[in-house]
Amino acid sequence: WRRVRGRSGCAGEEARRSSVWRPGACAGSCGRAAGCCRCGPGTAGRAAGCGAGEAARAVADGARGGQVPLAGSRLCVYEDGTELTESYFRALPPQTELVLLGPGESWPGCASDIERFLAAFSSQRDAVVEAARQLLSGERAPRRQKLLADLIHNLSENILAEERGDDEKWFEGLESRFKNKSSYMRYSCESRIRSYMKEVSSFISNVHPTARDAYKGIIDLMAEKLKSVKYNGCYFDRREEEEARLCTPEGWFSCQGPFDSDECPCKHSINPYSNRESRILFSTWNLDHIIEKKRAVVPELAEAVKTRDGREVNWEYFYQLLFTMENLKLVHIACHKKTNHHLSCDKAKIYRKGKQNHKIS
Structure with a gap:
């Protein structure tokens, strides 16, 4: 058993030692429970000091040990907060973890512990990192080692640092011309957009010979537009x-x-500004075309130029798609589906209608 602060109607006292109660962590500002135990039918229940299958006695023992008023006290399942009846109590498997609630108290389930844990991240980050390091030094289970290592890694980030001199490790492997994080991230985005432009340009060999000059003219217009917006590097620039x-x-x-x-x-989420590893991992995220670039957009552009028959190709529409x-x-690599999207361009937007202007962002 352990005694923690409750949401309401609770004295808020620390855990008290006895033959039944076991001291445990206090819930602090998030506290919603009065106490908890592991019990259930068989030896597990007896070990906790309560008769197997006797919910009333379990409540009485817990209330007495934790100095909680017996009247109005009840038990609930730690995992989801389900309150116990006598029949439900008798059906519990061994080692089920229970929470003792005092009058007026509630327990929403183990999510409360997660909330408390997350709160500690922001309010006591250094203490959490140090505690995790101490645990990791003596940990042998691979899964727990990874969880602790990831926790330490994530809490040791230098997210707010922007200049090279404030986070030299982040810039390891990068050219010296990058003086701050945002300039590199902007360059990273520009490089992706430039690669798309190269793909569009290289497709000219597949364009019908009679339409190549017109196709080249559209490429030039797109290139000029991209230069004016600095290849949309703003997408990755947090400034x-x-x-x-x-x-x-x-x-x-x-x-x-x-x-x-x-x-x-x-x-999925990531902060490539936080550390070198996250910066590298972010390069595996994709700027995925909804209407596919290779299967749909570029071939449709080439076809539009070929069959324009005096009409003006709406290159701005294709620019937006590309x-x-x-x-x-922007998608995590696991969300990047490489199957055929089976989507096509809007036929009504392929050619310009009259002298209508299209705003391009």
């Missing part, structure tokens, strides 16, 4: 205005999910 960047002001990026989903089912977030999604 940019909110509407221009894909990250938070701190540099957190969230996966936008597969091309056929509205959001990421796994809630180089802007109009048709791009």
